[in-house]
Amino acid sequence: MKKKKMEPYLMSVLSSRLYSIGLEMTNTLMRTARSQLMSVCHDLSTAICDKNGDVIALAESIPVHCANMGLTVKPCFSHAEGVKEGDLFLNNSPYHGNTHHADYTYIAPVFHKGELMFFAVTKGHQADCGNSIPSTYHPIAKDVYEEGALDWPCIKIQKDYSDVHDIIAIAKQRIRVPEMWYGDYLACVGSSRTGEKRLKELCDEYGNDLIKEFCEAYQEYGSVRMAEEIKKLPGGHWEYDVTCDAIEGIVPEVTIHIKCDVCPEEGNIIFDMRDNCDSLPCGLNMCEATTLASVVTGVLNHLTTDIPCNEGAMSHIKVLMREGCIVGKSKMPFSSSLATTNYADRLISGVQALMNQIEPNHGIAEGGAVQCPAVAVVSGKDFRKNYEPYVNQIFCGMTGGPGVNGHDGWVTYQYPVTGGAMNWNSTEVLEQQYPFKVVHEEIMMDTVGAGKYDSAPSCKFVLTPRQEPVTCAYSCDGIDNPPKGAAGGLSGHKAAAWKYNLKAGESSRTDLPPFAEPVIAYGEAIVSESSSGGGYGDPLEREPRLVCHRVREGWISKDFAAKIYGVVVNTSQEEYTVDEEETTKLREKLRNDR
Numbered sequence: 038m039k040k041k042k043m044e045p046y047l048m049s050v051l052s053s054r055l056y057s058i059g060l061e062m063t064n065t066l067m068r069t070a071r072s073q074l075m076s077v078c079h080d081l082s083t084a085i086c087d088k089n090g091d092v093i094a095l096a097e098s099i100p101v102h103c104a105n106m107g108l109t110v111k112p113c114f115s116h117a118e119g120v121k122e123g124d125l126f127l128n129n130s131p132y133h134g135n136t137h138h139a140d141y142t143y144i145a146p147v148f149h150k151g152e153l154m155f156f157a158v159t160k161g162h163q164a165d166c167g168n169s170i171p172s173t174y175h176p177i178a179k180d181v182y183e184e185g186a187l188d189w190p191c192i193k194i195q196k197d198y199s200d201v202h203d204i205i206a207i208a209k210q211r212i213r214v215p216e217m218w219y220g221d222y223l224a225c226v227g228s229s230r231t232g233e234k235r236l237k238e239l240c241d242e243y244g245n246d247l248i249k250e251f252c253e254a255y256q257e258y259g260s261v262r263m264a265e266e267i268k269k270l271p272g273g274h275w276e277y278d279v280t281c282d283a284i285e286g287i288v289p290e291v292t293i294h295i296k297c298d299v300c301p302e303e304g305n306i307i308f309d310m311r312d313n314c315d316s317l318p319c320g321l322n323m324c325e326a327t328t329l330a331s332v333v334t335g336v337l338n339h340l341t342t343d344i345p346c347n348e349g350a351m352s353h354i355k356v357l358m359r360e361g362c363i364v365g366k367s368k369m370p371f372s373s374s375l376a377t378t379n380y381a382d383r384l385i386s387g388v389q390a391l392m393n394q395i396e397p398n399h400g401i402a403e404g405g406a407v408q409c410p411a412v413a414v415v416s417g418k419d420f421r422k423n424y425e426p427y428v429n430q431i432f433c434g435m436t437g438g439p440g441v442n443g444h445d446g447w448v449t450y451q452y453p454v455t456g457g458a459m460n461w462n463s464t465e466v467l468e469q470q471y472p473f474k475v476v477h478e479e480i481m482m483d484t485v486g487a488g489k490y491d492s493a494p495s496c497k498f499v500l501t502p503r504q505e506p507v508t509c510a511y512s513c514d515g516i517d518n519p520p521k522g523a524a525g526g527l528s529g530h531k532a533a534a535w536k537y538n539l540k541a542g543e544s545s546r547t548d549l550p551p552f553a554e555p556v557i558a559y560g561e562a563i564v565s566e567s568s569s570g571g572g573y574g575d576p577l578e579r580e581p582r583l584v585c586h587r588v589r590e591g592w593i594s595k596d597f598a599a600k601i602y603g604v605v606v607n608t609s610q611e612e613y614t615v616d617e618e619e620t621t622k623l624r625e626k627l628r629n630d631r
Contacts, residue, residue: 043254051243051251052094052345058235059083059096062159066228071220072164073470078432078460080162083228085236086110087252088153091348100385101136101377101454102160104330104337107348108134109142110156112191122148125195125229127204129166130188131324131373138186138374139166139173141222143194145229149240154248157232159225163218165428167211171416172510173430174378174408176552177287179318180370187211195226213416213428259349264304266340267353272301275394279387279403280518281321281380284552288317290517293364293380295387299395308332308388309357310364317363320374321512324367325358327376327454328384332356334456335388339399377454378407379514385453386439386520393523398442402486402523402571404453405437406515409532410549410565411478411498412451413509419472420504427471433462434478434498439570440486440526445583446493446570448480472503476562481530483597485587486519488526488572489579494592495530495569501539501562510554515568517551526572527601533566576602577624581615589613603627 062083070076082098084106091107112133113126126144128135135142139162147155168175169185178184187208194204205222209215240248275297283290296309310332316322323331333354337344344350358365364384367373386403393400411434418424438446438457450457464475476499486492500507515532522528534549539560549555549563557563584604587593598604603624605616 043251048251048255048258052255054239055085055094056096058232058239059085059094061235062157062228062232063096063098065231066159066161066224069224069227070161071217071224072429073462073466074164074430075161075221075224077462077466080430080432080459082160083232084158085232086156086158087256088155088249090114090156091256092351093252093255093347095346097458099454099458100334100456101327101330101381102140104333104351105136105326106158108326108329110144110158113144113146113156116191116193118193120146120153122146123195123197124193125226126191127189127194128191130190131326131367131376132188132369133190134326136324136326137376138184138188139163140377141225143225143229145233147233147236149237149245152245154240154245155236157229157236159228161221161225162430163221164430165213165218168374170510170554171213171428171508172414172554174414174510174512175320175372175374176284176512178320178372178374181372182370184320184372184374186374213426255345256347256349259345259347260352262344263350263353266344267299267304267306268301270299270301270306270395272299274298275391277387277391279383279390281383282514282517282551284319285550288319288321291363291380293384293387295384295391297391305353305355306336307355307357311357311359311362313362313364315363316361316368316371318371320372321363321380322367322371322373322376323364323380323384324373324376325365327381328358328364329356331381331384331454332388335385336392338389338401339392339396375512378452379512382407382453382514390521390523397524400442400524400573402439402488402492402526402573403520403529404439404450404570405435405529406518406520406532406568407435407437407452408512408514409435409567410509410511410513410534410563411435411496411567413511415471415473415507415509417472417502417507418505421472429471431462431467432459433475434496434565435567436493436496437568437570438493439520440488440490440492440522440573442490442524442573445491446486448493450493450570472505473507474501474503475499476501480592481566482591483593484530484569485593486522486527486529486569486572487576487601488522489574489576490572491579492529492570492572496567498565498567499562500557502557502559504559506556506558508554508556509563513551519568520571522571523573525575527576529569529571532568534564536561536563577627581620585613585615599623
């Protein structure tokens with residue numbers, strides 16, 4: 038019997054409905070979350086999965102969170118009590134399909150007329166997750182036990198729409214800021230239940246049979262669209278290496294080796310991550326979810342944007358990985374505390390750079406390395422609130438945007454794993470909520486990864502306590518191995534972490550280790566210099582008027598313009614101008630000197 042095709046306009050309407058439901062879930066979470074990490078910075082994601090647990094719709098979300106949601110949902114089917122209406126699952130385990138322990142994922146099965154139809158999924162980064170140090174990242178934890186975080190391997194935190202109070206009690210007992218955690222928990226519950234309600238309404242409006250037909254057809258459509266795009270690529274084998282900084286005395290410098298085979302005939306692109314070192318005694322190890330998401334993100338950044346974000350499409354990006362590998366499946370008891378950041382950022386950058394060799398029209402340089410003190414997890418006692426403890430991650434002066442073929446880097450891009458989907462903290466709101474002051478947050482001159490298309494510049498961020506000491510836990514990659522440029526673009530600016538005495542001034546600079554949790558005393562300031570991304574294309578091909586504009590804006594100096602871009606800028610008048618004749622001569626000289 039010939040399979041019935043779904044009417045295209047109806048498919049468009051239903052896919053838009055799912056997308057809008059995802060947006061409502063996201064908005065619910067943003068508007069009700071208690072921590073700034075979610076409510077202001079938007080370190081959160083939502084997804085809708087079909088009855089099989091496969092992603093079928095995504096709202097705007099964080100790439101490393103959402104290109105793997107199916108992995109996080111699938112363990113629900115293995116629960117000893119089964120999947121029932123009114124359940125709410127909690128999965129934060131990197132050993133069971135989740136990203137890392139700080140990302141609490143709440144999964145609501147959606148039943149209609151007794152039939153399982155969807156899963157409404159909400160993921161939010163916690164202010165604290167019970168680590169042995171006051172940070173949601175523990176880079177030097179030799180194993181999961183030293184890491185200390187609570188591991189919830191897809192358990193039921195609600196049954197029949199009611200809390201399992203023992204689970205709530207355990208979480209509150211282990212979290213340093215229990216009321217903030219509980220506020221965020223309620224926001225996540227509200228988000229998932231909102232999605233459940235809207236999906237039930239959708240099924241009631243169209244009927245279960247039509248919705249199931251749509252889900253099957255839409256997954257197939259995503260598969261066909263992705264296969265068509267991959268068939269446009271040349272077949273062949275490519276490799277690329279990207280290097281991550283060492284943690285002195287803990288783990289060595291690590292090079293991630295990426296292999297790729299494009300198979301246009303089958304419409305598949307295959308990445309092999311198995312030729313990498315075994316898991317290390319630290320928290321930097323990636324997991325299955327973040328390895329998959331990083332590769333998928335790096336590929337999708339090179340393809341057309343009208344491909345559906347569903348499992349049908351993503352199934353054509355195949356990732357070969359092995360258990361017990363730094364870039365692969367987590368293996369107990371190795372820690373994956375930072376599975377969503379350092380190595381994941383480098384892997385996305387590496388996949389993007391490898392894709393430049395295959396498909397240069399959408400070329401991208403390596404993105405900024407993380408996590409400098411401007412995105413530290415800060416903790417301490419608030420003297421204004423009876424010395425109550427506080428813990429939360431801030432998102433401030435981290436730039437990182439790489440040069441892209443056709444575009445300069447995005448200043449608020451932050452990490453490759455977030456891809457510009459998160460917000461910086463509001464300085465005023467941050468200072469109101471926490472007992473410290475932001476001294477500086479400003480662009481650093483002459484720090485772009487130069488190219489025909491520049492990266493975003495680095496940012497200098499300075500923070501000082503108002504009275505009580507502040508602990509700043511960070512994991513600052515990009516000091517020894519700054520992000521590389523592409524297609525002749527230059528590498529990005531190196532990251533830095535240091536502190537100084539406020540009375541003595543910056544001349545009292547003391548460099549800090551790249552991976553640390555220093556206590557900053559009253560009268561001291563911690564300084565963060567973010568890594569910039571790499572540039573794309575030859576700097577000598579950059580449009581001179583763009584160089585002139587950056588000189589006038591104060592992003593680059595007149596000397597930098599001449600030395601790097603071969604552009605001579607006349608600054609004698611308020612309206613800076615390019616000396617066309619001298620620029621032509623200088624560029625010819627610089628090319629000859631090469």
